[in-house]
Amino acid sequence: MLWLEVIVVLGAIYFGARLGSIGIGYAGGIGILVLTLGMGLKLGSIPIDVILIIMSVIAAIGAMQVAGGLDYMVSIAEKILRKNPKQIVFLAPIVTYIMTFFAGTGHTAFSTLPVIAEVAKEQGIRPSRPLSIAVVASQIAITASPISAAVVFLSGVLEPLGVGYLEILAVCIPSSFLACMVAALVSGFLGKPLKDDPVYQERLAKGLIKMRGETKLEIKPGAKLSVGIFLFAILAVVTYATMISGKVGLIENPVVGRDSAIMLFMLTAAALIAFFTKIDSAQVLNSSTFKSGMSACICVLGVAWLGSTFVVNHIDAIKVFAGDLLNHYPWMLAVVLFFASTLLYSQAATAKALIPAAIALGVAPVSIVASFAAVSALFVLPTYPTLIAAVEMDDTGSTRIGKFVFNHPFIIPGVIAIALSVAFAFVIGGLIL
Structure with a gap:
């Protein structure tokens, strides 16, 4: 029955990936329905806390x-x-790391990807080089953001073990940022010169490549104020x-x-x-960030609940194995x-599904914090929204998906960034924790 249950879990995830x-x-x-009503398993816990944090943060964004406010931030990024x-x-x-760090969601990268592609193209630089590491950085920065649902969840389950919120940030921020910078160095040599x-x-000869020039964004009167209020709320969260x-x-x-404080500060x-x-x-209900955030809530609800249902019924066997x-x-x-994160498509869902099992297995807190960056392997399958957007926004064709699916420009910088982030975090965590 165990293998049949594994097939149900993986089958549900595969079916979900096909739906997109x-x-x-x-x-x-569907997977939970089959496991519980169909196969008699005990229902796992619903990730209510993670979902509510995502909802409140997305409400503010x-x-x-x-x-x-986002247009104002993009205008600053474009100038840089x-x-x-x-x-x-x-x-x-x-740029994408900082925007994700403050916003708590990698979807903020959408607005900067066109600028990155245009600037690279204007300089004769292969756009896949900056685009690939920019997308990866926007994903890994989730594990360092003080208001991301994944970080808040991790700190909640590790606090009883003596590892606090600020200590997690002290490990994850420098390790993930340094790893992204090293991966960027490698990215600069990937692929043929443009x-x-x-x-x-071929695309140039067909006239398919256009130079758009500098984007003229109309900055609304309240844009700067909105960014100031949001940043003050983040500061209030960390201070509290x-x-x-x-x-x-x-x-x-x-x-x-x-x-609860994060939710209250964000709603305020x-x-x-x-x-x-x-x-x-x-x-706000029609804004792109709100729509993507609510979509993330449903994904976390379904996938993390599915993972929790499977794990809670087999925790003893998992401990032995x-x-x-x-x-x-x-x-x-x-x-x-x-x-796991390549299939679950969410840092928060992956953390919610597997970190409690790791704690139950007796894995040391320093190892859990150091391994945390690995929940950001959303770039492996070329179906994640920001990855697809990067491909579509590069009209040079340099950011393309290979015929073998996994041979795309995000793989190498992504694997390097996560591997180094974990390695750096083990070193830094050993000093701090």
């Missing part, structure tokens, strides 16, 4: 987007990229989390816990943005998280 986007969440529901065009391979991942690429030459931390202890027995930020910038709140292996080779947890 929010479909993986739908398919997760959606308000900021309607107020023009165009001021130093020769360094586009390094600046592109820095002028020698036959696909580019520090004050209620058991190791700092400025506030004992807090009335509001950290997870959304309300302040809506009030002071005088936006039509109804427009994997306990000794992970205790002797703790880095193997990173391998497990890597391959």
Whole structure:
């Protein structure tokens, strides 16, 4: 029966991948239905906390987007990229990393990808080089963002083990950023020079390549204010989390816990943005970030619930099979998280599904934190939204998916970035934790 249950889980994930986007969440529901009502398994826990955090953060980001805040951030990013065009391979991942770090979602990269592609093309640089590492950086930065659902969940389950929110950030921020920069260095040498690429030459001859020039974004009057309010809310989250931390202890027995505080601060930020910038709140529902965020909620609901249902029914068998292996080779947890995230399409869903099992197996907290970056292997299958967008926005054809599916320009920088992030985190974590 165990193997049949594994087939059901993998089959649901495969079916969801075929449906695409929010479909993986739908398919997760089918898998749970078969495992519980069909095969008699005990129902796993619903990832309510993760979903609520995503919803509240996206509510604030959606308000900021309607107020023009994202356009303002993109205009700043474009100025940085165009001021130093020769360094586009390094600046592109820095820009997407920072935007994801502050927003808590990698979908903010959508707005910067066209700029990255254009600047690279204008400089005769193969666009696949900056685009590939920019997409990867936007995914890995989730594991360093103070308001991402994945980080908040990890800190929640590790806090009873003596590892706090700030300690996780102290390990994950430098390790992930340094790893992305090394991967960017490697990306600068991947693929043929643009002028020698036959696909580019063919598209150039057919007149399919256009130079759009600098984008003229109309910055709304309340754009800067909306960004300021959002950034202040993030600062408030980190400050409050520090004050209620058991190791700092400025506030004992807090009335509001950290997870609830994040939701409250984000909803308050959304309300302040809506009030002071005088936006039509109804427009938030139609914003691209709000739609992608709500899609992420459904995906986490279906997939993480599916993973929890399977794990909770087989935790004893998993302990016997994997306990000794992970205790002797703790880095193997990173391998497990890597391959799981390629199927689950969500850092939060992967963490929610597997981190509790790792804790139950007795894996050391430092190994869990160090392996955390591996939940960001969303680039392996060329179906993730930001990856697809990067391919579509590069009219030179250099950012293309090979006929063997996995031979695309995101694989090498992505694997390098995650491997190095895990390695750096083991070193930094050994010093801090």
